[in-house]
Amino acid sequence: MTTTHAGKTFPVPKTQKGQATRARIVDAAAALVFEDGVARTSLDDVGAAARVGKSQIYHYFADKSSLIGEVVTRQTTAVLEGQEPYISRLDSWESWAGWRDQVIQEQRENHCAGGCPLGSIANELADTDEAARVVLVDSFDRWQLAFRDGISRMRSAGLVRDDVDLNSLASAVLAAVQGGLLLCKTHKSTAPLEASLDAAIGYLRSFESRSERTRA
Amino acid sequence: MTTTHAGKTFPVPKTQKGQATRARIVDAAAALVFEDGVARTSLDDVGAAARVGKSQIYHYFADKSSLIGEVVTRQTTAVLEGQEPYISRLDSWESWAGWRDQVIQEQRENHCAGGCPLGSIANELADTDEAARVVLVDSFDRWQLAFRDGISRMRSAGLVRDDVDLNSLASAVLAAVQGGLLLCKTHKSTAPLEASLDAAIGYLRSFESRSERTRA
DNA sequence: CAGAAAATGTACTGTCAAGTACATTCCTAC
DNA sequence: GTAGGAATGTACTTGACAGTACATTTTCTG
Numbered sequence: 001m002t003t004t005h006a007g008k009t010f011p012v013p014k015t016q017k018g019q020a021t022r023a024r025i026v027d028a029a030a031a032l033v034f035e036d037g038v039a040r041t042s043l044d045d046v047g048a049a050a051r052v053g054k055s056q057i058y059h060y061f062a063d064k065s066s067l068i069g070e071v072v073t074r075q076t077t078a079v080l081e082g083q084e085p086y087i088s089r090l091d092s093w094e095s096w097a098g099w100r101d102q103v104i105q106e107q108r109e110n111h112c113a114g115g116c117p118l119g120s121i122a123n124e125l126a127d128t129d130e131a132a133r134v135v136l137v138d139s140f141d142r143w144q145l146a147f148r149d150g151i152s153r154m155r156s157a158g159l160v161r162d163d164v165d166l167n168s169l170a171s172a173v174l175a176a177v178q179g180g181l182l183l184c185k186t187h188k189s190t191a192p193l194e195a196s197l198d199a200a201i202g203y204l205r206s207f208e209s210r211s212e213r214t215r216a
Numbered sequence: 217m218t219t220t221h222a223g224k225t226f227p228v229p230k231t232q233k234g235q236a237t238r239a240r241i242v243d244a245a246a247a248l249v250f251e252d253g254v255a256r257t258s259l260d261d262v263g264a265a266a267r268v269g270k271s272q273i274y275h276y277f278a279d280k281s282s283l284i285g286e287v288v289t290r291q292t293t294a295v296l297e298g299q300e301p302y303i304s305r306l307d308s309w310e311s312w313a314g315w316r317d318q319v320i321q322e323q324r325e326n327h328c329a330g331g332c333p334l335g336s337i338a339n340e341l342a343d344t345d346e347a348a349r350v351v352l353v354d355s356f357d358r359w360q361l362a363f364r365d366g367i368s369r370m371r372s373a374g375l376v377r378d379d380v381d382l383n384s385l386a387s388a389v390l391a392a393v394q395g396g397l398l399l400c401k402t403h404k405s406t407a408p409l410e411a412s413l414d415a416a417i418g419y420l421r422s423f424e425s426r427s428e429r430t431r432a
Numbered sequence: 433c434a435g436a437a438a439a440t441g442t443a444c445t446g447t448c449a450a451g452t453a454c455a456t457t458c459c460t461a462c
Numbered sequence: 463g464t465a466g467g468a469a470t471g472t473a474c475t476t477g478a479c480a481g482t483a484c485a486t487t488t489t490c491t492g
Contacts, residue, residue: 013468013469014460014467014468014469015458015459015460015468015469017458017459017468017469018468018469021469021470035343036343036344037255037340037344039253039255039256040255040344042448042449042450043449043450043451044448044449044450045449052470053470053471053472054450054451054471055452055453055454055469055470055471055472056469056470056471058450058451058452059468059469059470063450063451064449064450064451113343114343115339115342115343119339119398120339122398122401122402123331123335123336123339123340123398123401124253124255124339124340126331126401126402127251127252127329127330127331127401128252128253128256133402133404136402137402137403140399140402140403167411168410168411168414168415169411169415171399171407171408171411171412172392172411172412172414172415172416173415174395174399174408175392175395175396175398175399175408175409175411175412175415176388176391176392176395176412176415177395178394178395178398178399179390179391179392179393179394179395179396179398179412180391180395182335182338182339182391182394182395182398183356183387183390183391183394185338185339185342185343186338186342186349186352186353186356187353187356188349191387192387192390192391193391194384195383195384195385195387195388195391196387196388196391196392196395198384198388199384199385199388199389199391199392199416199419200388200415200419202419202422203415203416203418203419203422206418206419206422227438229438229439230437230438230439230489230490231438231439231488231489231490233438233439233488233489234438234439237439237440258478258479258480259479259480259481260478260479260480268440269440269441269442270441270480270481271439271440271441271442271482271483271484272439272440272441274480274481274482275438275439275440279480279481280480280481
């Protein structure tokens with residue numbers, strides 16, 4: 001696999017050492033971007049954090065924008081994996097509650113700093129970096145799909161009514177997460193995030209099928 | 217009224233001309249920040265847009281951060297006023313629907329660009345500019361209060377049940393707006409915003425008092 | 433009309449960061 | 463062990479931008 005930029009190709013590292021270096025660059029960039037945002041993260045800083053000269057960054061990436069694109073895909077998998085095991089098993093009310101608690105707990109541990117690694121980048125770049133935007137749309141779609149799968153399986157299991165709009169609902173849940181995280185990091189409190197997630201799950205619960213509701 | 221910064225005071229302009237100039241600076245900064253974000257907005261650009269030298273910016277503001285603070289307060293009133301007349305009359309289901317349509321319509325007219333002027337700044341500065349963060353918390357609180365007032369009046373009117381948690385619900389609505397706007401500008405489509413607002417109102421509607429629900 | 437205060441214009445400094453040039457070292461396959 | 467590609471280090475260029483210095487004009491006030 002190679003990435004191309006303006007005619008020049010940027011190959012994946014051939015040696016094990018090179019692969020490690022490239023990974024260190026992306027990791028360092030991801031961490032710094034998460035803390036300070038894209039604009040405030042300089043490539044010198046990335047190099048220092050990765051214990052690497054700037055020449056190596058330009059050896060593996062066409063420019064800062066390309067590196068950021070890689071950061072986004074890296075953070076996408078990190079975010080989704082960070083929500084395991086719940087996110088892939090959202091097929092019961094208990095697992096939704098567990099997922100909710102986990103998201104909140106993570107923010108609490110992080111002192112409500114940083115918000116969502118993807119949401120922050122999206123907010124910063126959606127209007128100015130079309131390449132990044134496209135990658136971010138894909139990331140959000142993958143995330144949303146995880147919600148959709150869960151709701152879909154709950155529907156199959158007869159836990160929610162048949163007439164739910166899977167896509168809209170999954171999209172609304174993702175929006176609740178994003179909005180909640182933004183208010184969380186602004187207020188430096190998990191309360192808004194809790195309210196937002198509870199509302200999203202509460203709305204989902206309003207589609208609980210009658211047979212199940214009476215049983216509860 | 218004067219603002220103070222590091223011992224030096226930055227008075228409000230004495231003359232009418234000065235007031236106009238200061239207002240032009242804030243307006244231009246607000247527009248540019250909305251388009252490009254704080255980091256990508258240079259004071260030279262602000263000066264050019266306001267047809268003003270940079271010396272005047274530093275005549276009225278201590279530094280870029282102070283100017284941004286002013287932009288936030290300016291945008292707060294702009295955002296709230298932009299949602300009139302609905303936002304101050306959210307005391308019926310019809311007005312919530314009207315508000316929803318208005319928010320979506322505005323994004324559509326703006327080609328889903330920019331997102332929320334406050335949310336974008338919050339996302340960018342919440343972790344790095346404590347002064348800005350405090351102003352933003354206040355802005356969000358005012359916004360949330362508008363929702364709270366509406367829900368509160370609906371409760372008084374017997375439209376929603378007595379046991380709703382006003383603050384949590386208002387906070388969740390604000391989160392839905394913010395998350396919806398973020399996804400809207402990332403996807404360049406109003407669909408996620410529509411889903412998010414519909415879910416928020418739908419959740420609110422799940423608190424509709426029984427007497428009203430049966431009547432509907 | 434003076435004189436002061438407010439407003440404004442021009443020019444400059446210093447810093448930081450993206451991106452480039454090129455030399456050097458390391459590794460690997462023959 | 464040696465050639466050649468991969469990896470890496472050092473030094474530089476260039477531009478942008480926050481912030482400053484200071485001179486000049488405009489405007490208000492007595």
